[in-house]
Amino acid sequence: MKKILLLIHTLKYLKWPQFYFRLYRKFAKPRVGEEFSGVVPKRNSLWVHTALYSEKITTDLEATFLNSSKKLRFPSDWNNENHSKLWVYNLHYFEDLLAVGADQKYALHIRLINLWMDGNPVGEGNGWEPYPLSLRIPNMLKAWQAGLPLDGSHFSSLYAQASYLSTDLEKHLLGNHYFVNLKALLFAGIIFQNSRWLGLAVTGLVKEIPEQTLPDGANFELTPMYHSLILVDMLDMFNLCRAYPSEQTSKLTLLLETYIPKMLKFMQLMSHNDGGVSFFNDSVDGIAPPKARIESYARALGFRVHKLDTMQTSAIDSMPSGYMCAMSNGNKLIFDAANVGPDYIPGHAHADTLSFELSLGPQRVFVNTGTSQYGLGEKRLVERRTQSHNTVEVDGFDSSQVWSGFRVAKRARVISRSHRVIDDRAVLSASHNGFKKVSGGPIHFRQLELSENSLKVVDAFNGEYGTAVARFYLHPSLKAAINSECLTIIGENFEIKADLKNLQAQLSDTTWHPGFGLSQPNKCLELRFTAEEQSVEFTWKTT
Structure with a gap:
């Protein structure tokens, strides 16, 4: 019965064409329907290679x-x-x-x-x-x-x-799969001068680009890794359309020129100071090309790349995607106040609502645990669960019902949000109803306050619950210990302290997964709640 309910709460979000094309694919088998003329195409000197x-x-x-x-x-x-x-x-x-x-x-x-x-x-x-x-x-x-x-x-x-x-074409899946199907047909349609493939590609892309790219430039699947992959696809298609301009592709070219600068800015927002992606949803380094190479490609095609000023204390709410960012004195905090990605394709989503990551200068400090594999299996499921992220787990439930390898049933919704700068602090806050929807539990509210030498995390609940645990995963390069109710974290160029008095705290041995197939030992600070509101403040000094 539980599996049936999970399935119902998963399928109800799908688009009807996804049902139709899943059935269609069982009967209509793909085939090669056209024959190559033998005319070998010629290279175009306007193509820019990176x-x-x-x-x-x-x-x-x-x-x-x-x-x-x-x-x-x-x-x-x-x-x-x-x-x-x-x-x-x-x-x-x-x-x-x-x-x-x-x-x-x-x-x-x-x-x-x-x-x-x-x-x-x-x-x-x-x-x-x-x-x-x-x-x-x-x-x-x-x-x-x-x-x-x-x-x-x-x-x-x-x-x-x-x-x-x-x-x-993967119309039963849609999302990034259908997007790259169309990109491939665009390349083949233009290079081989096949009007059918080109028509399919342009018609599809003119619809999919505005749907899959949110107004702030985020790819709608809300994973920083896939955002980078799709940005490369957009640059490739712009490169191609610029080298082979035609009336048929003019509208597509205009869309690419409009959305690529927004996507470049969003990649900046979601990247750590070391240039790597932040680990929200299915994101790790080493799959998409590095940020520096993507930006070099963009510049070669004539796009400007704007840098974020992390020195000035600032708070940013990238509301269309839901992600937020705070910066101060070269430090950067990225906050997931986003809903689960598009309702009809949440396969790369994690139950990570209100999680965050923090870098002090070039060094990552608080990190989500990452993604080490795809497919089915317990390890994949654990890495998608709330317990594997820098957020709060209530009564052992996930904020969204992730299951199987790429399924999500009931989903958390962010129901309030704010961002502001107060004196020398950038303050981000949001609340979500995931535990209320999944288990009849409380609304979770979180506030993050970043200054040049501190981060204060405040969590509160509206509603009843049994147990709640906040987790803070540390980068493997850091050394951490608790002595006399004080947490000390040692980095290459800093020392962090946190007073844990009156908090039920422990350090656990865990693992971090910076890439597929990788697992590195790290530490996790676990704080078990003893009241409806709880806060912890991390302060640091350079060494």
Whole structure:
């Protein structure tokens, strides 16, 4: 019965087309419906190339994806899921074609492409699933624009891949999957002058870009990692449309010019001072290209990149997405006062409402635990739960009902919010009703006050509950101890103190996951509530 209720509270948010296309895909099988003419396209000198990735496959076929390496053996490894299905997906993306130094590895890359063509018959295996198809097609065409010497057989294969994809769009999922489907068709449609693919792409993108990009520039799935990935897609499409201008793509180009600057600003807002992404929802470093490379690409295309002034005490409410930010004296706090992402596609959401992360200068201090894997399993579920984030868990319940690998049933809603600067403090506050919706529990209110040398966290409840625990996960590089009811945290250039008198506090051994497949030991401060309102203040000095 519980599983049925979870399913009901999950499915009720979906769009009707998602039901229709899920059923449609059971009967309408994808196919290659068009034949390559044999006319090899010509490169365009207006294309701007930027190396986006670090090396992923060495010249002796040592591949590293998701922080896991192995010596490749073909054809078996094209579908060898011993590491994980996602690892195999990454093998099919061909991102090494766009890595630093790729221009010195053309022979290897042509060999890999030939091996792929020989080992992946049409429609068979992971490589023909729509998501890997959608990444590989643009990656190969981008590498070709940069100088990779593709021949007629390669273009014939790309043409077949695009034709197959055009009959297998992920309209049952929508979101980032459907977005990259359309991007791939845009590349293939323009390069191969296929009006059907181009029409599908432009029509879809003109609708999806305003829907998937919120007014503050945030990608609507509300994960900083996917925001960076989609921003690269937007830059790629602008690059392509600028190199091949046409009346058919003029409206799309205008949309890209409008939204890319907003997305660049939002990436700045959600990044830590070290340049890495903040770990809200499914976000870790090492999947999207680094922020510096994305910004370099944007500048090369003529976009301005604005820097945030973290020295001045300020409070920012990026209300369309729900995220908030406070800065003072070079320190930066990022606060999740956002709802679960789009109701009909919350697969990358965590139960992390009112969690936060903090950096003092370039060093991260309070960090959410991150994401080490996708798929099904207890570890994936635990990493999505409230207990794995810098927020409060009530009576063992999650603020939103995350379940399975990518499901969410009842969801927390943020019901109040404010931001202001009072004297020398940036003050952010918000409340949510997740525990009331999920378990009949209380409304949770949280206020964060950041100054140049302190952070005060105030939590309060309106309603009844049994137990509540606030957690504060520390970056693994920090040393922490509790002595005589005082917490001490030692960083490279600072020392943090917190008076824990009258608080039920303990330090727990936990793990932090800065990337897929990675796990590092760290500490977590746990504060068990003894009253309806509780506060703790962390103060620091430089060393």
